[in-house]
Amino acid sequence: MMASFGWKRKIGERVSKSSVQQFEAAAEKAEDDGHSPGEEVDWLHAIKRRREILLEDCAAKSKMLKDEGAMLAEQGRHWEAIKKWDEAIQLTPDNPLLYEMKSQVLSILHEVFPAVKAAEMAVKFRSSWWEGWRTLGRAQLNLGEVDLAVRSFQIAVHLCPSERVLWQEDLNWAWTLQKQHLATKEKIRQEEETKEQILNAPELQQDYDFESDEVLAACEAVAKRQTHYEELKRTTVVIDAEGNIKNVVTGENESEDTATPSKEQFVKARGLF
Numbered sequence: 269m270m271a272s273f274g275w276k277r278k279i280g281e282r283v284s285k286s287s288v289q290q291f292e293a294a295a296e297k298a299e300d301d302g303h304s305p306g307e308e309v310d311w312l313h314a315i316k317r318r319r320e321i322l323l324e325d326c327a328a329k330s331k332m333l334k335d336e337g338a339m340l341a342e343q344g345r346h347w348e349a350i351k352k353w354d355e356a357i358q359l360t361p362d363n364p365l366l367y368e369m370k371s372q373v374l375s376i377l378h379e380v381f382p383a384v385k386a387a388e389m390a391v392k393f394r395s396s397w398w399e400g401w402r403t404l405g406r407a408q409l410n411l412g413e414v415d416l417a418v419r420s421f422q423i424a425v426h427l428c429p430s431e432r433v434l435w436q437e438d439l440n441w442a443w444t445l446q447k448q449h450l451a452t453k454e455k456i457r458q459e460e461e462t463k464e465q466i467l468n469a470p471e472l473q474q475d476y477d478f479e480s481d482e483v484l485a486a487c488e489a490v491a492k493r494q495t496h497y498e499e500l501k502r503t504t505v506v507i508d509a510e511g512n513i514k515n516v517v518t519g520e521n522e523s524e525d526t527a528t529p530s531k532e533q534f535v536k537a538r539g540l541f
Contacts (some may be wrong), residue, residue: 330360338369346373362406364394371403377411381405398428402438409442420443462493 281285336351353370366391374383387404394400405420421439428434502518 308386326359330356330363331367332494333359334366335365341369341373344379349373362393363396364390364392364400367393368397368400369402371407375407377412380411382409384411384413397426398424398431398434401427402434405438405442409445414442420448 295399333352333356337349337356340346340349340352349374350370353366357366357370359364367386371383371386371390374380374386384404384407387400387407391397391404401420401424405417405424408414408417408420415514418439420444421434425431425435
C-alpha cells in the first residue's frame with residue numbers, strides 16, 4: 269500500500285505549476301463554450317453557426333449597397349447605381365429587389381434586352397410578386413415583345429387585382445399596342461397580296477382584241493388594283509386619343525394624276541394608236 273501510494277505521490281509532485289495552470293485555463297474555456305472538459309466539440313454546429321454569421325454579414329452589406337444604389341439612381345447617376353446593385357447581387361444573388369431595381373434603371377438607359385433579363389430574374393426568385401411582373405411587362409414593351417408584355421401584365425393583375433393603375437394603364441396600353449400590331453400585320457399582308465396581283469394580273473394573261481371592250485375592262489381593273497396598292501403603301505396604322513386603332517392615308521390631297529383613270533380616258537388613249 270505504501271509503495272503504491274508513494275508512486276502516485278511522486279508522479280503528482282513532478283507536475284509543474286505552469287502545467288496545472290494551463291490545464292485549469294483550458295477547462296475554464298471549455299466551460300465558457302458550453303462544453304465540459306470531457307465533452308467533444310460539435311464541429312457541425314460550429315460550422316453551421318459560422319456560415320449563418322457569414323450570411324448575415326453578406327445580407328447586411330448587400331442591403332447597404334442596395335440603398336446606396338437607390339440614392340445614386342435618384343440623383344440620375346444610373347450606371348453607378350447599377351454597379352452598386354451588381355456588387356450586392358454578388359453577395360445575395362437570390363434577392364429579387366436588386367434585379368427589379370436594376371431592370372427599371374436599364375430601361376431608363378434604353379438597355380432594353382438587359383432590362384428584360386434582369387426583370388426575368390426578379391420574377392424567377394419571387395414569382396408571386398406583382399411589381400416584378402409589371403416591371404417585366406414594361407421592359408418587354410420597350411423590346412417590342414407586345415404579346416409577352418400582355419401576358420406579364422395579366423399575371424400582375426391576377427396577383428394584385430386591386431391595383432387599378434396596373435390594369436387601367438399598363439394592361440390596357442399593352443392591349444392597344446397589340447391591336448395596332450395585328451392591324452399593321454394585316455395591312456402588310458394586304459399590301460403584299462395586292463402587289464402580287466399586280467405583277468401577275470390575270471387580265472394580262474389573256475389575248476385581247478385591241479378594239480374590243482374587254483381590253484378596256486382589263487386596263488381599268490389593273491389600274492384600280494394599282495391605285496389600291498399605292499393607297500396601302502401610304503396607309504399608316506395609328507392610335508387616336510381615345511386609344512382606337514385607325515388606318516390613316518397620308519397624301520390624300522395629292523394631284524389627280526394618282527387617281528384611277530376613267531373608262532373615257534382609256535378610250536381616248538386607244539385613239540392615239
